Amino acid sequence: MQLTKDFYNKDYFEGKNQIAYDSYAKAGGLLNTFATWTNELFKPESVLDVGCAYGFVVKRFQELGVPATGVEYSPYAVSRAVTQEIIEGDVRDLSRFKDNSFDLVIGTELLEHIPEDDLFKAVKELHRVTKRWVFLLICTAGSDHIESRGGKGDPSHITMKPRWWWESLFHRLDLKRDFPKEDFANNHQQSRQMKWAGRFFVLSKE
Incomplete structure (x- = not known):
């Protein structure tokens, strides 16, 4: 199943369809916290956030002095961007960027929105444009935040797989992982609080 850009509209981001966010605008604080400790963990010289929504993470990196750009699939979210460095695009085609363009490429709750048949292409693109790391937060099977509060789940989460399945995918693509950084992220206080x-x-080219 492929969802069109029209699905990710005002109702999706502001909670009016009651399947996704209560209001994404309220997420700024927690994403600022996430970006701050992510910066401390990786110390990147440049950042690309793919699936960045309104661009809160991008803006926070910029405030920390790190050049950052965001790519977002939803035209509505791009229209609400909190920084100018947000462009409309698709994780499956990042051809506007050269190989090894960014120290750190981030994808938070991104890949579960991609059809399984397109995941190789999406992950390869993320890996191609980074020169050091790809940092992923994936909504895995059983971790849907909508279901956890009694809802029916987000229907745009079309590839819901357990952690081992994603590990197998990265292995099949012959991608290295940075286990110390993964462990830090998975054990961070915010990760425990947010059920992340x-x-x-963490995919690594180092």
């Missing part, structure tokens, strides 16, 4: 523990992956 066990959902972070």
Whole structure:
């Protein structure tokens, strides 16, 4: 199943369809915290955030003095961007960027939105444009935050797989992982509070 850009509209981001966010605008604080400790963990010289929504993470990196750019699939989210460095695009085609363009490429709750048949292409693109790390937060099977509060789940989460399945995918693509950084992320205080523990992956070119 492929969802069109029209699905990720105002109702999706502001909670009016009651399947996704209560209001994404309220997420700024927790994403600022996430970006701050991510910066401390990786100390990147440049950042690309793919699936960045309004661009809170991008803006926080910029405030920390790190050049950062965001790519977002939803035209509505791009129209609400909190920084100018947000462009409309698709993780499966990052051809506007050269190989090894960014120290750190981030994808938070991104890949579960991609059809399984397109995942190789998406992950390869993320890996191609980074020169050091790809930092992923994936909504794995049983961790849907909508279901956890009694809802029916986000129907745009079309590839819901357990952690071992994603590990197998990265192995089949012959991608290295940075286990110390993965462990740090999965055991961070915010990860435990937000139920992100066990959902972070770090792909490395080092």
